[in-house]
Amino acid sequence: MLEIDDLRKRFKEKTALDGVSFTLRPGEIFGFVGANGAGKTTTMRIIMGVLEPDSGEVRYQGRPLTPDDRRTFGYMPEERGLYQKMRVAEQIEYFGRLHGLGAKAARRATAELIERLGLAERRNDAIEALSLGNQQRVQLAVALVHRPAVLILDEPFSGLDPLAVDTLAGVLKEQAASGVPVIFSSHQLDLVERLSDSVGIISAGRMIASGTVAELKAREGRKRLKVVVSGARPGWADGLPGQVTEAGDRQVLIAEDGDGQAILRAALQAGRVEHFGWQEPTLAELFREVVA
Numbered sequence: 545m546l547e548i549d550d551l552r553k554r555f556k557e558k559t560a561l562d563g564v565s566f567t568l569r570p571g572e573i574f575g576f577v578g579a580n581g582a583g584k585t586t587t588m589r590i591i592m593g594v595l596e597p598d599s600g601e602v603r604y605q606g607r608p609l610t611p612d613d614r615r616t617f618g619y620m621p622e623e624r625g626l627y628q629k630m631r632v633a634e635q636i637e638y639f640g641r642l643h644g645l646g647a648k649a650a651r652r653a654t655a656e657l658i659e660r661l662g663l664a665e666r667r668n669d670a671i672e673a674l675s676l677g678n679q680q681r682v683q684l685a686v687a688l689v690h691r692p693a694v695l696i697l698d699e700p701f702s703g704l705d706p707l708a709v710d711t712l713a714g715v716l717k718e719q720a721a722s723g724v725p726v727i728f729s730s731h732q733l734d735l736v737e738r739l740s741d742s743v744g745i746i747s748a749g750r751m752i753a754s755g756t757v758a759e760l761k762a763r764e765g766r767k768r769l770k771v772v773v774s775g776a777r778p779g780w781a782d783g784l785p786g787q788v789t790e791a792g793d794r795q796v797l798i799a800e801d802g803d804g805q806a807i808l809r810a811a812l813q814a815g816r817v818e819h820f821g822w823q824e825p826t827l828a829e830l831f832r833e834v835v836a
């Protein structure tokens with residue numbers, strides 16, 4: 545269990561963190577979202593000991609996190625840190641050794657990760673010769689090579705193509721399934737929604753909403769009614785709540801509230817009802833609502 549307890553951090557006049565708390569259970573994937581400058585990187589840097597908080601504490605297994613604990617963590621920092629001249633396999637192995645693996649174990653783990661992350665054809669290329677997306681894959685391999693106990697990933701999906709996104713999402717799921725708690729930040733909210741067991745929304749250094757996506761939707765979001773009608777005369781929805789848009793011969797009514805049965809009756813009278821249902825807000829919509 546990793547507990548982030550009331551972290552506060554100022555940079556001169558700027559309050560970066562204003563009491564950030566959350567808890568991560570074994571095998572949980574925590575999606576960390578927030579606008580630019582909200583405090584995600586600062587939180588992760590404090591967890592990894594790159595920065596000291598002004599106050600607050602990070603606890604691991606019930607006691608304050610130590611440098612020895614952190615050595616067992618895997619970290620993908622915002623400022624990617626690879627040796628540009630080193631070759632892919634050499635680099636991953638090197639970081640494995642730095643984290644205390646023996647030569648043989650480092651070689652074995654490197655070979656596995658190169659295969660898993662689709663880097664086989666690049667294994668002997670220098671980092672500087674790789675595309676940004678492939679550098680990112682190597683960065684992930686470096687975070688994983690020592691079989692970390694906890695994973696802290698700062699925007700691991702940025703700049704990846706859709707196939708690489710799927711590979712990385714699969715790897716995070718595997719890590720979590722083996723009991724590793726994972727924190728990752730991202731601005732790709734559809735991905736966060738798909739992947740995370742729980743989500744934290746940070747704004748101006750405060751955690752303004754957190755919980756499972758289902759909990760956030762139940763607590764923060766409003767359901768919307770969507771009705772699709774074909775062959776309806778214009779103006780059929782006058783007097784009903786919501787807004788109508790035209791899509792070919794179909795009219796789509798989206799209503800935030802109102803009497804569903806009355807809306808359905810009006811739609812049935814107006815034309816052929818192609819679709820009628822309540823929609824949950826997406827995480828992106830929730831985000832806009834709580835951050836606004």
Ligand SMILES: Nc1ncnc2c1ncn2[C@@H]1O[C@H](COP(=O)(O)OP(=O)(O)OP(=O)(O)O)[C@@H](O)[C@H]1O
Nearest residue numbers: 555558559560578579580581582583584585586587
């Ligand atoms: N070393 C620093 N010196 C001064 N201010 C800093 C420093 N590091 C961060 N900040 C400020 O602290 C705030 C939080 O920054 P942080 O990088 O944690 O945000 P973020 O949520 O990771 O943003 P992004 O999504 O853009 O990566 C910002 O206002 C930032 O300008």
